[in-house]
Amino acid sequence: MNRTLLEVRGLRKSFGALLASDDVDLEVLEGETHAIIGPNGAGKTTLISQLAGNLFPDRGRVLFAGEDITALSAPARARRGFARSFQITSIYPDFTALENVMLAVQAHSGSSFRFWRPAREEPSLRSAASAILEEVGLGGRSGVLAANLAHGEQRALEIATALATRPRLLLLDEPVAGMGVEETQRMIALLSFLKGGKTLILVEHDMDAVFSLADRISVLVYGRIIATGAPEEIRANPEVRRAYLGEEVAA
Amino acid sequence: MNLFLVLEQALNGLQLGVMLFLMAAGLTLVFGIMNLVNLAHGSFYMVGAYLATYFYQATGSYLLGVSLGLAGTLAVGVAVELVALRTLYERPHLDQVLATFGLILFFNELAAILWGRAAIYTTLPDYLAGHVELFAGLRYPLYRLVIIAVGLAVAGLLWFVVARTRLGMLIRAGASNRAMVAALGVNVRLLYTLVFGFGAALAGLAGLMSGPIHVVQPGMGELILIEVFVVIVIGGIGSIRGALAGALIVGMADTLGRAFVRPMLATVLSRTAADTAGPALASMLIYLLMAIVLALKPQGLFPARA
Amino acid sequence: MNSRIRAIVPAAGLVLLAAVPLAAALLDQPFYLDLVRRIMIFAIAALSLNLILGYGGMISFGHAAYLGVGAYAVGVLAHYGINDGYLQWALAIGASALVALAIGAISIRTSGVYFIMITLAFTQMLYYLGISIEEYGGDDGMRLQVKSQFPGLIDLNDANAFYYLVLAILVLALFLGQRLVDSRFGMVIRAAKSNEVRTRSIGFSPYPYRLAAFVIAGAVCGLAGALLVNHTAYLTPEFMNWTRSGELMFMVILGGMESIAGPVLGAFALLLLEDALSGWTQHWQLVLGPLLVLSVLFLKRGLAGLVFAKNE
């Protein structure tokens, strides 16, 4: 029923002697929530940097909706509907929450080589951005400087920014990192709300989040995908348990 | 153009190159480790020249004067680091550029008050004056050979310190990961002060060596400073190897450009056109070179940080 | 109450600046007319620099280049007997924009210190070029025999008229600058400064926006150059000296980068300070230097930050 939205074939990237991505193959289906997990140093960051276009592979291809995007820059991928959030919160601290989101809306609605009219007075940008802030639960905080938001709110703002680009695929890099229990719950609720409507790639350490959200999981160890499958399959996979899950589940 | 002349000009280029390297080494280290853009680096060049001249005249001994001049520049460098620059490490480059621009005005005026605005008298001891016959027909000033030797020796010493000693290990580590060095329990502040002081002393060394053949006057550091920035930008900021390569490239390009651009232009253009275009081109050559290098490699030839 | 201040203060400032010619005439002190006119010209240049430096985060250490290009455009045309102001000023703006396009196209590929240094290097090249062109006076420069002619519109030899023209251009630059930084384009420039990675990942390539801003800033500064050469009635490569670029940066920082009008304040502060200090002691740089260091260290938001409380 589902088409492949993102396809990665034979991706390889090395830094000197270190092979950070070792013939990675990955398929993300339209509409699914696909988690990528792996122990520290497994090469997750390198992999997603190559997916998002912040880093270019030595070999291999990345296909997005059937198009080869291997050589495209991050902005070009973003314009094709590939959005991402960052492990370390990446927002505009000196803009208000609303302005943060409006910029992302602006990026996908017409030319930005417009010099005359104040952007903040464009009703279409405003209303679209307000609606998205509402959606992620920041409706009441739109006028606050992003720097003054709480950590959890900043994470939500970042997701709002990504959503505002009307993406076909949303890559979330550790969305609950550094959050307290309550904030984590709120974020999981938000992501559950998004799930289904959007294709999500979730890179996460928090196993509660992964297992409650993911449709499928890929396990990355030493730069290789050692298993891909539904959560139960992954839980049962002996190789995964040995290499990675075992320790944490046991503990 | 005969072969000897080209050889002699190459020696001249080498000599200018090592001089630039002495300046560039400190500047590039300070940037690589402390992330500080220091426009006032030229001021240490000036301080070195003034202090060495002062101590040489006061003591009557050239070697003593040079040693005291070096030590004095080191002390001034450390003092400047402690008083003014330390607070700038975490600030944006813009603030650094402007604050150190302010320091230039201060040092130039201070030198003018202490020693007057006129150039002061400096000279060489007899044993450094005179010439060496390198080949039949190629006489070269002894002092310039000494500068080349000292410069290459310092480059070798720097390589040894950076590549082979614990201090060098810290410097290399500091350039790539400050937090890690701090976590190792190293007194980072002290390390910074030391690096800055020695960088200043190297600039002072360049200044005091140039004193007797150039001119010791307020503002002498700025003329060379911009060229030194060209050097480290071409080489890749933060890289000692890049500084050496950049210095030699700029030294050679500038010298050979001054010597041969006009005669070469004259072979294709009219005499008068060459007379106009030659000097203009020669004086723009190193900037042109830098623009080309950066257009091709925006991080310079040897980027310090991948 | 901040908003009320923000409504009243610009109007009051404008009225006071507009009153300078009258006050100068009443007090029989025409010198102040010249002084304020010169400062306003530098304020326009500093304001243009602030577009890329303060809002765009591009630390150009070579902005004086466009001051020079603008001045040379006027001076060179006048040298060949073409005194038509429209043509001269159009060339000043066009030529500076072109030069900025060339310099920017290469420089903006670099970042950080490399950007600072490559912009400095390009300006040094232009400076040496200016010195070498004998036809236009070389290092000596040359006198602008006839000021730019705007028949039927304005006579620049009339000190008051020229003053009001500069004031009008300054006010226009402030107004347009404010529109620009608030526009879609301005938001992208500011976003790229604030967080480049984020900006790229929402789909903006900063390069074309930065380049456009660089060209706009160059063009405005070129106009300031055209004004400056008419003000001094003298053309000299000194306009492109690297210390001049440093002074422009100081005006921006001293005044404050967070507002469009900050650099104007900075221009007034720096040039008045220079004037006062140099009248007081020949060692004025000994005082000015540390003052500048202190202002960088302690006036993080510039003078504008001192005068007005943080607005959000």
Add this chain to the structure above:
Amino acid sequence: MGNKTLSTVAIGIAAALLASGPALAQQKVKIGFITTLSGPQGVVGEYMRNSVELALDHLGRKMAGLDVEVIYGDDQVKPDVGKQVADEMLKKHQVDFVAGIIWSNVMLAVAPTVTDAGKFMIGTNAGPHELAGKQCNELFFTTSWQNDDTPEAMGKVMQDQGITDVYVMAPNYAAGKDMVNGFKRSYKGRIVDEVYTRLGQTDYQAELSQLRSKNPKAVFVFYPGGMGISFLRQYSEAGLRGQFPLYSVYTVDEISIPAVKHAALGQYETRYWSPDLKNPANQKYVSDYRRKYGKMPVFYGAQSYDGILLIDSAVRAVKGNLADKKGMIAAMRKADFASTRGKFSYNTNHFPIQNFYLLKAVTGPAGEDPVMEIQKTVFTNHRDSYAKECAMK
């Protein structure tokens, strides 16, 4: 936000305007003296200002019974700053005379400003050909020389000595080319090569290697200020001093000699003035300058000293009636004062008609620096080459 800061600025200006107020009209001779006082080039300005002060001392700080006030201005070697300072002097201090100016480019920007305002401009150094020729002005006088005079004198020296195969070097800027052109006007022998170096360059090793390879008979250079000091040191150090005789203009003077000492020995210069010129005015100037400032004076100073005396002669001639411009012009044209160069007269373009001498740097008295010594007179009552282009008669 908007132009919120604008107003603060304007308030400041208004306050400044009110505070200063109009200068009270006093019966005083006001002279604005513009030179370079800050930065590396400030050294020349220092000699000029000292000499102005010495002249005032000698005049008892009065001219025709009126008090004299001199306001000093710093042009920072920038033409636009110089013009700004001149405007300030004319409009704020309302001076009667502007004097000084080291640099041709500053002079070309300042002189029209002053003369257009109907005030006197007394140049005490820069003598660009524009002001000697087409742009000459009845209110402009200079106590120095026209830029071309000095190299013309040196060209004549070398021509008369029958020197051929001269190697010529100068910095690559307008004055450098002017000097070489002046030289070539009177030197007609063969020129081996003409080399222009970067302005402000301090290392000449590459050029000196080229020079040696061309094996000329003599070398003519123009390297003012710090460039000259570097050049002379490196010329000696490269061992060329004994090989190729060096002739220069504006390269060796009493400012550079203390910095190069023996490296200057044997150097030839041409000049209209020298400390050893035997006339009472000069002997008094030199000895009083040395007593007051502890240094040898330099021609920049002598010209400035003369500039003040020239103004004094005019003010005395009109008995302090500063409104009598015609009277003062007439008085100045007579050059009726005790000049440090001895008696001279003014040409129609208000540039001096004066002698030029060949000077040589020779060993000074024991324990002292080398001194410039007059060898012979090169030009007697020399007129500059541009006066014929000047419309004044």
